[in-house]
Amino acid sequence: MTAPEIACWFDFASNYSYLSVLRLARQKDVIVRWKPFLLGPIFAAQGWNNSPFVLQKDKGDYVWQDMPRECVKYGLPWRQPSEFPRRSLLAARVALLGEHQPWMAEFCARVMLANFEHDEDIGNADVIAAILTSIGLDAPALLAAAQSDDNKARLRARSEEAAALHLFGAPTFFVGAEMYWGNDRLSDALSRATRG
């Protein structure tokens, strides 16, 4: 019998991805296939030049009422970022390098907490470097590798894969071919994964 698996597609700029990444980083019963990607190209394909939470003011205002309640529900810290959405390009490039490394879950959780608990600018290389260092990694080497042409091409390929899978938001989960959109479906996706 193979261990249950779930693929988690997320963007470090996405507040609902924050909830799911932290929830998945905690749990031990399911193998998580981390799929960092950028929502920007997905939104651009819709003709949107920003997050719908910015473009649709009423929805955006609601989201900032919803998030503190959601964080209480899941026992997670919360501070509304002073800038939203933050630039997640660099964090995504670093995360691509970590996808199959034992530090991946911890790195993703710390970047999310930097953005949504500590109100730090995750688009700043110093912030990402400090996170890498804090978990015992070689920050300069990883940042250099993250910005290599090869790795930039890998992130572009990831975006193409997201479009090919018909992703339209984040977080999005796959259990086999079955798609689940949104942190509100994570429990359902996990149940599906462990049911086999």
Added chain:
Amino acid sequence: MTAPEIACWFDFASNYSYLSVLRLARQKDVIVRWKPFLLGPIFAAQGWNNSPFVLQKDKGDYVWQDMPRECVKYGLPWRQPSEFPRRSLLAARVALLGEHQPWMAEFCARVMLANFEHDEDIGNADVIAAILTSIGLDAPALLAAAQSDDNKARLRARSEEAAALHLFGAPTFFVGAEMYWGNDRLSDALSRATRG
């Protein structure tokens, strides 16, 4: 001590409203303030001439994967409507007449089931008349009252109220001034209502 209350804003054309209306029609512990309204003017204010589930094809395709799973979760019947979204104007006008009547919950549930279980055209007056008759009401009298100028004006006022409350989708719940958007938040809203 006053009984717990929840306001439920919904559109008969909305598939996620279907889930919430059926769930609320069943439960007895909370007073439901039914608020039928039309999403059309809300979407039009965003520059949209249709449901986002039609305008955003990938999201729309996903919704029809999500709905059967959701209906299993809540123990509700489901058949994907052959037309979406259906015209909900007439049903909303009739529902306005029933807001404070004992038949309201039953009427709303039956219209929703006509749309999302029986694939009937709820925009057709004969379908609405048959539902009214099936619950022992005077269908011709209610349809005439629904189409009166006074009642049409009441629905326009309801749409203005929805905009003033910053609604951007349906279902939307209020417990006091606290807003909860989407069937995924109904349990949270009910907990909040009964917590007092």
